[in-house]
Amino acid sequence: MSLPPLREVIARHGLSASKALGQNFLLDEQLLDRIARIPGALDGQPAYEVGPGPGGLTRALLRAGAQVTAVERDRRCIAALAELEAAFPGKLDVIEGDAMAVDEAATVPAAHVVANLPYNVGTALLVRWLGGEAWPPWWRSLTLMFQQEVAERIVAAPGTGAYGRLAVLAQWRSTAKLAMKVHRSAFVPPPKVMSAVVHIVPAEQPEGVSAAKLEQVTAAAFGQRRKMLRQSLKSVPGALDALGRLDIDSERRAETLAIAEFVAIARELSA
Template structure:
């Protein structure tokens, strides 16, 4: 409703819950031709089917599937993606992980995978009292803008593999945490230009890209 009220030319709502679809019908009638409701699952919906034109994704994400949704939107076969930016609400803890920098406790796999292809920032917090009934957590709005090209030309699967190994044992040195990759860890680290005694939380996104490329 707010998007339409401020002048959005076209809003496409992807909704799985039939109760919500019914509730949106009066709104579609109030804004004829400007609100399209698609019955579907956002986890599997192909955004490319929306056609050409600027596309901005705005969502108050269900917290239990927020991370899988984000990873899906960050993982199209072609880059740049069909969307121009994402403005999404997450549990604040997840939002902090998305934008976290090396050296912080929040820095992890989600930080690296997001920032490899995008710029991300927290716009503002949303207190629990903004909802009825109020949840037990604070939320935050994150805006994610795709880079024209990823930070490095690597396969996402390789980046996911090295970050899973490194952050799976984040307090251990890389020479230990990467031992499950099935390769010579000293050679891998040498090719990536990283110190064997470094820990995952100390390696920036470029460093993980170098690991994935090596």
């Protein structure tokens, strides 16, 4: 199907990337098609996109055969997305609103999430999607564009400078990998930093562990990451006793603990 170039769509609708909404438009259609291929075959599969803007990645997902639900809070972009709805009848559902207010489990169950996330809500959405006691989650995979620094924090290994709470939350019951890097020049306007796409797939959840307890422990441990665990975990009831039972030295710092050790602490507190 022949669609007008994205630059033409942006010009015709008078669109410009909003700094307040954390927008940066991606216009390279070959690059967008590569991103849409990361989750695997999408033909006939539900896909969920947050912040489609003028619809560049949306086009790529539709070309891949996905059944797309897209949430956009920028009213200026709705007319451009309506043109895509008309071009792909019955394949695109656009929700105008705030993605933080969407009940995804009810709206897009079993969807592949593929999104160039707005920078100002990207991390908050990721933490929400990785959280909760229900597992497996409502999503089948997450293919998400972040600033490269954030992407590296998600896939980081223990003992590295990037390792922190995001790495533990992303890896304790999922597999997370850095799928591709994206140069700043690919965006309009170019951001000041490089970007990268992370791909996350749910895995087995360790038995006997409350997600809320793990979130509490990691928030405290990495909230004061320069301090020893005996200081940083003092605010979590029972955590210091759990360290003793697990023979984890309380003079260690959070970034030296393996994900399995955080899981073990959370299991002790969940019992």
